[in-house]
Amino acid sequence: MATTGSAEGASDSPALWAEVRALLPRAEEGLTLALSGEVEDCVLPLLRRARSLLYGAAGRPGAATAAALERLSDALRDYSWEKLNAGPWREVGKGWRQVYAYGCLFGALAEVAAGRPLARAVRLCDLGLLMGASVLDNVLARLVRALQPHLPRAAPRDGARAQSVRPEPPPPCAVQHEELIPHLRCPSLEHFRDNYLVPQRPVVLEGVMDHWPCMKKWSVDYFCQVAGCRTVPVELGARYTDEEWSQQLMTVSDFISQYIMDEIPELKEDISIPDYCCLGEGEEDDITINAWFGPGGTVSPLHQDPQQNFLAQVLGRKYIRLYSPQDSENLYPHESQILHNTSQVDVEDPDLVKFPNFTKAAFQSCILMPGQILFIPVKYWHYVRSLELSFSVSFWWS
Template sequence: MAVTGSAEGESDSPALWAEVRALLPRAEEGLTLALSGEVEDCVLPLLRRARALLYGAAGRPGAAAAAALERLSDVLRDYSWEKLNAGPWREVGKGWRQVYAYGCLFGALAEVAAGRPLARAVRLCDLGLLMGAAILDNVLARLVRALQPHLPRAAAPRPGLPRAAPRAAAPAPEGERPFHSARPQPPPPALQPEESVPHLRCPSLEHFRDNYLVPQRPVVLEGVMDHWPCMKKWSVDYFCQVAGCRTVPVELGARYTDEEWSQQLMTVSDFVSQYIMDESNVGYLAQHQLFDQIPELKEDISIPDYCCLGEGEEDDITINAWFGPGGTISPLHQDPQQNFLAQVFGRKYIRLYSPQHSENLYPHESQILHNTSQVDVEAPDLAKFPNFTKAAFQSCILMPGQILFIPVKYWHYVRSLELSFSVSFWWS
């Protein structure tokens, strides 16, 4: 589809409205407004009024109907947002998340119907995908895919610094080389041979199962992701072109245990400008829904075959994205699932401790951080944590094209040595 003339993309197109409208049920009664959980009685009438406005016109809603639909969207989102933030996320009812998703859907449709620039409509879709629950056969994901081609694809902001690919093999296409961070990083500790994680090239399923999965031993796998399209395609420029207008959660700060650490929603382009290009800030894109939110990126990776050795189904595998500058740190912590950490570009220093050494790693006593050590791995306070020296560890520098197997409950510390992008697969 051709991009229209506006800097933000225009929605004032009968063809676009027809394409958007085709994503919805033909008849009003087909948009069922079914909610998976109880909500307050005042909500359903608001949803029905919004639906009636959407279907009231034979074609595209007029200006008055679009304005009324926008007002109802604001009410639905504001009201459900309070419910979403009233307590722990795990206690939020799915029905309220669906109400929020409907509010985002009606708001995005109102933007398109009113003929406004599409950036706000895309943002509303992303908010619904991030905070809401799936509705109408995941209509928000389908809607944003219809809208995005009408937005101009902006290249990444250019710094006054040279750019260089972080690896010699599989260079990115011309003009799309990943940035090197100019922020100086201390070198990683020297790797001793007896402490190094073993490397293995494309082991058979049986060999990996018998020698690493069953005995729960870490290993670096090589050659497994060489054929993934991301190894040739992904760069800062590419992310800005494919997803620059998309809203994602960003972690602000070097590590999540810091007092000043926080989270914020922003577009990928803003993240690149503020936390990749600006060396004075530290931010990290840590996204648990990125590949569902932006399917173009998911098409560039593959679930490692070794995940089939687990007990769960493929749909149960959680795929996470980790994108940020050098200097970002994941403090020593453990996760409740097996983990394949795949490095696309950049390098990471990683240290691993067996769960057998947990008592020497001084986990936080609070429930929220019980899976995280109090020890700063590279600068430990041995007066405060004297038994830390008793814990044996393994370490590696994870290079582009390598996948690290981190067994379930294995403690791991990660420091980005430069601008990097990793993909992790959590499986049972």
């Protein structure tokens, strides 16, 4: 196991460079620079020059070589960044995303070779993972795992914590028909399949995640220690349908200090895929796992998803409403292609003059508590509001 670096997280250890270098192919020709798509002719010579600098040194590159590698990294990232932001994301060629990933890789390696603090190297890895495409068997993910143990551990936070806001769920419209979502404790696979999956009926599962390590170990201090330096995309705004909604890249520590003042969890190895997912048609690798955390009052507007969903609550409470796909016409989906899966109705304050048929839609509701998993059948409409600082993990499966 790698030892923790200095207080500044410097990368001046020869052992660290050897560990990092071992993540790359041994010979220069093994680093193939294969791109999945066309890029401009001026790019490949830059990539090859960076590769030659990296493999030209018998051991750890000297200061001059590291500086030259850094300049090439900057050029590759700056040029490909323009391509990534020139139009809609879906139209960005994978080749340009790979160029950006290579630029981040060479930049991170230059930081380590120069013996600088590792925070910038980790940030470059994260940017490559977020905006780039996988290269060299996802080398950026492997590199950041190697660097992280050498970073300084964050000190526990001092001072008083902010009080949790515990707003209650909104009262339902008097003319709507509401029923509570049923609860079930550790049903067998057959019972869940026959009574909920096949008939597509929502249910809250209890006891399924009691053994997950996250239920005991996750806290804001723990999260800062193991992932405080990592860069993540953060959604800013009450709901994604608002005009002022936006996204911003920031470190986990900055997100916690700016937006979160209570406990918060993470870490994929502390959770488990529910056994009930094996009842689906896809493989385990096809399951999409997302982590959702935010302060009290965070809202997901009424929307539907194209896959089955297990929503596992780890921390905090969430108020949730579910509407059957049969009521879709009464929920007034947006007409635009981008938001066609999202209702125009504000569930908490519906405009019944503009959306009169909304009162005809019956719904089920629950307050999802820590340790509970909600099964949301495919295409079921769901509205979610955090009643306090909350952390959830969703498993999308087919």
